[in-house]
Amino acid sequence: MTVLLGCIADDFTGATDLAGMLVKAGMRTVQMIGIPQEPIGNDVDAVVIALKSRTVPTAAAVAESLAALRWLQQAGCRQFYFKYCSTFDSTAKGNIGPVAEALLSALGSAFTIACPAFPANGRTIYKGHLFVGDLLLSDSGMRHHPLTPMTDANLVRVLQAQIRGKAGLLDYAVVRQGEAAIRARFKALEAEGCNIAVVDALSNNDLMSIGAACADMPLVTAGSGIALGLPQNFRRAGVLADDRVADVLPPTGGLRAVISGSCSLATQGQVAAMQAVHPSFRIDPLELARDSSRVSAALDWSASRIHDGPLLFYATATPESVKTAQAQLGTAQAGRLVEEALAAIARGLLAQGVGQLIVAGGETSGAVVSALGITGLRIGPEIDPGVPWTVAITRESGERPLALALKSGNFGTPDFFLKAWSRLSESL
Structure with missing residues (x-):
């Protein structure tokens, strides 16, 4: 089995959301509920492991995510993806930041992004602030969430409170210049000591540019939107067919x-x-x-x-x-x-x-x-x-x-x- 993209999602619907985006982009994808106990089939381009780690104690979320990463590494994945909600659902202490840092460390990598943007569902990021439709996240219905109320729309501030390293911002002035400018800013942010950068995005075109700039990044952390921009990287590398039909299901009834x-x-x-x-x-x-x-x-x-x-x-x-x-x-x-x-x-x-x-x-x-x-x-x-x-x-x-x-x-x-x-x- 050769899997191109190995994904870890912090809840079940989020995993399905991501898997659906990958299928839509032509990657044959399976979603596994928890860490698989045996190998999966050979007709798979991407695996999404669904955990229930969004609201569990931080230590448990980190341990489960690292175990999932080890399984995906053994499956031969070329790139890894930590998926969380497009509304950045988390508590003041995590679990998004701690899990992202633990995965970075395990992969021996020093830098990644945080980008929950999903414009098709009204989630956009500008100047590091997350919007739900026309409202700031903190003014949306998410402020009343019973488990993870989101009362701060500034994702850099939210993320910085969760991590030991430094959170940064790659703002829209750079994103709109395209892939090359984004790559250059990644390098500059890493040189400044930033290990996770929130990335602005207002449209699917932005997500495509950001995805392309992440081609050589061992770990991507994001909502499902960035999944639009990753399959193209595998096609450019000659390991994913251009004409693959990935969304056919076997018959069901009942x-x-x-x-x-x-x-x-x-x-x-x-x-x-x-x-x-x-x-x-x-x-x-x-x-x-x-x-x-x-x-x-x-x-x-x-x-x-x-x-x-x-x-x-x-x-x-x-x-x-x-x-x-x-x-x-x-x-x-x-x-x-x-x-x-x-x-x-x-x-x-x-x-x-x-x-x-x-x-x-x-x-x-x-x-x-x-x-x-x-x-x-x-x-x-x-x-x-x-x-x-x-x-x-x-x-x-x-x-x-x-x-x-x-x-x-x-x-x-x-x-x-x-x-x-x-x-x-x-x-x-």
Whole structure:
């Protein structure tokens, strides 16, 4: 097996987001859930290892990421990629900075970039400040995130608080000059003692230029946007075909359902749009704490309705409702109750014949994928920027193939849950 690009993602939907971008750019890509226990097939250009390390203790995040790196090195990867969210989700102490520095050290490298920009989804960086649409990150809905509230849009400042080295800025005045100017600025920043530089980006053309300038960089750290600019480097090196079709999935069937745990503004709108036309069942952490039979009730409700069309099971709620539940139960307990309930519902839905499942939210996706015993995904066609359909490739033999769309909470148009099924049909 010769893998060109080895990627480490700090959550499940983020991993799928990155893998989808690579497939869109012509790289045959698989996403592995956790560190693989055995070799993968030979028809793979990129591997994305999905960890659940965004909000775990920093030492655990570093250890898991280094273990993933070792596996990717053994697979012969030519370049490595640490992927985090396009909203730079992290706490004051990490885990983005500490993981990036640990990977740099393990690779014997002195310099890398930090660039969560994803213009197609409204994430841009200017003068080191991250924007979500027209709003600074600190003014967006991310300031209310229950686990990683982002209250500072200045990424240089956020990153500097997390790392031992020096954070720098490669601003747009350089980026707009193209690849050569960016490369020259990389060298200057490294000479100044900077080990991680935040890079401005306002458009896909900027990402292409930045990606080209990163061709010889052992480690790239970014959101999924930079993935647009990396495959071209492998083509220039003659190791990736120009005409490769990478997004074909094997046939799937079965019934359809949506499970939503994200409380982002985007997902709130998507839940409302689906509720208007399809039956829905609400999962509330306070009810879960009072009534241990709530999951059974959800599956009993589903049994008589699932054959009539997609059903929605959701814990999505407003920031005020989330804070109320956290105040009464504690943040960790409220999250655990919801994740365990939604994962149990997913298992029950598969037993009822569901074979095409959408899951919204990174933490929820991680819980569902783990509960279903899935260890790998074949990446297929894009539904919306950053969200592809996938098919589980390592379930038990004899089981029905399972199509999964793992959606980051912030991604997708308001009608995402309604239109995703037609995109899957087109790919079969």
